[in-house]
Amino acid sequence: MAQGRERKIGLLILFLILGALMGSLISHALQDILPFMDYGLHASFGPATLDLVVISVTFGISIHLTLGSVLGILLGLYLYSLF
Numbered sequence: 001m002a003q004g005r006e007r008k009i010g011l012l013i014l015f016l017i018l019g020a021l022m023g024s025l026i027s028h029a030l031q032d033i034l035p036f037m038d039y040g041l042h043a044s045f046g047p048a049t050l051d052l053v054v055i056s057v058t059f060g061i062s063i064h065l066t067l068g069s070v071l072g073i074l075l076g077l078y079l080y081s082l083f
Contacts, residue, residue: 011080011083012080015076015077015079015080016073016076016077016080017076018076019069019072019073019074019075019076019077019079020069020072020073020076021069021072022072022075023066023068023069023070023071023072023073023075024064024066024068024069024072026068026072027066027067027068027069027071028066028068030068036067037066037067037068038066038067038068039066039067040064040065040066040067040069041064041065042062042063042064042065043062043063043064043065044060044061044062044063045059045060045061045062046060047059047060048060
């Protein structure tokens, strides 16, 4: 039973990521025709370094949400609900 739930969560994450990527690509391609589709929010967590004696690890993340990527995420949620 737990495997079915994990599969559904994995499928949801896949739909959300693909929707965001496709929406972002489409909004970037259409930015000359529809400039409002490329407006967005940029948030980032700069590099943080964990320096141990043997190994050094650097972490960081950056997110750029545009109107097109949000629409793509919503489309991904809709398509996921059809499955």
